[in-house]
Amino acid sequence: MREMLAAVCAVMLVAVPAAAVEISQRGAAAQISGPIKDGDQFKLRDFLARPEAAQIRTIYLDSPGGRIDPAREMARQIREKGYATAVDASRGRCESACTGLFVAGTRRLYLNAGAVVDGDTRTKRGLGFHEGNSPQSSGRKGYSGTATAGMVKIYYEMGVPGAASLITRSSFDSMFHISGQTALSLGIATALSGP
Numbered sequence: 143m144r145e146m147l148a149a150v151c152a153v154m155l156v157a158v159p160a161a162a163v164e165i166s167q168r169g170a171a172a173q174i175s176g177p178i179k180d181g182d183q184f185k186l187r188d189f190l191a192r193p194e195a196a197q198i199r200t201i202y203l204d205s206p207g208g209r210i211d212p213a214r215e216m217a218r219q220i221r222e223k224g225y226a227t228a229v230d231a232s233r234g235r236c237e238s239a240c241t242g243l244f245v246a247g248t249r250r251l252y253l254n255a256g257a258v259v260d261g262d263t264r265t266k267r268g269l270g271f272h273e274g275n276s277p278q279s280s281g282r283k284g285y286s287g288t289a290t291a292g293m294v295k296i297y298y299e300m301g302v303p304g305a306a307s308l309i310t311r312s313s314f315d316s317m318f319h320i321s322g323q324t325a326l327s328l329g330i331a332t333a334l335s336g337p
Contacts, residue, residue: 178208207238255322304328
């Protein structure tokens, strides 16, 4: 009986879908937070179609990343609307596929990044890069050349090729965070203050 109960609980845990991004607005600022999942590109499209969205000037990001295909479409929407993007390293992170959204900004603000050290793998703050990954037959994540190439394509499409050089600085199961100075020197950020 105990084994059956454990199996039912395990199925329930697997069957529950992971939370997708949350999008909110306060005046001229919007916030995208949480993991990027399939379908989030439509969620953002619908959010930006609201009349109130005409006030938005800056989109703040706080995400561990996620799926590349919806991130690419979200990045295109951000660029098309001409928004600035911002990551506040004192409170949040923009890692993995989220960096594709960050580079889509016409102005890219990397705020409070003074404490972020290049290569720090322990922090969960600021801009973070790594090789692409995807689920393997074992159920664990493994390296994915397709996912890595997808991220590189986003960076080049958004005119920020310097970001592509950071992908190989960390394996698929780790994260390479960058300082504000590195973000500026590679053209990933356009300013360390603002908006």
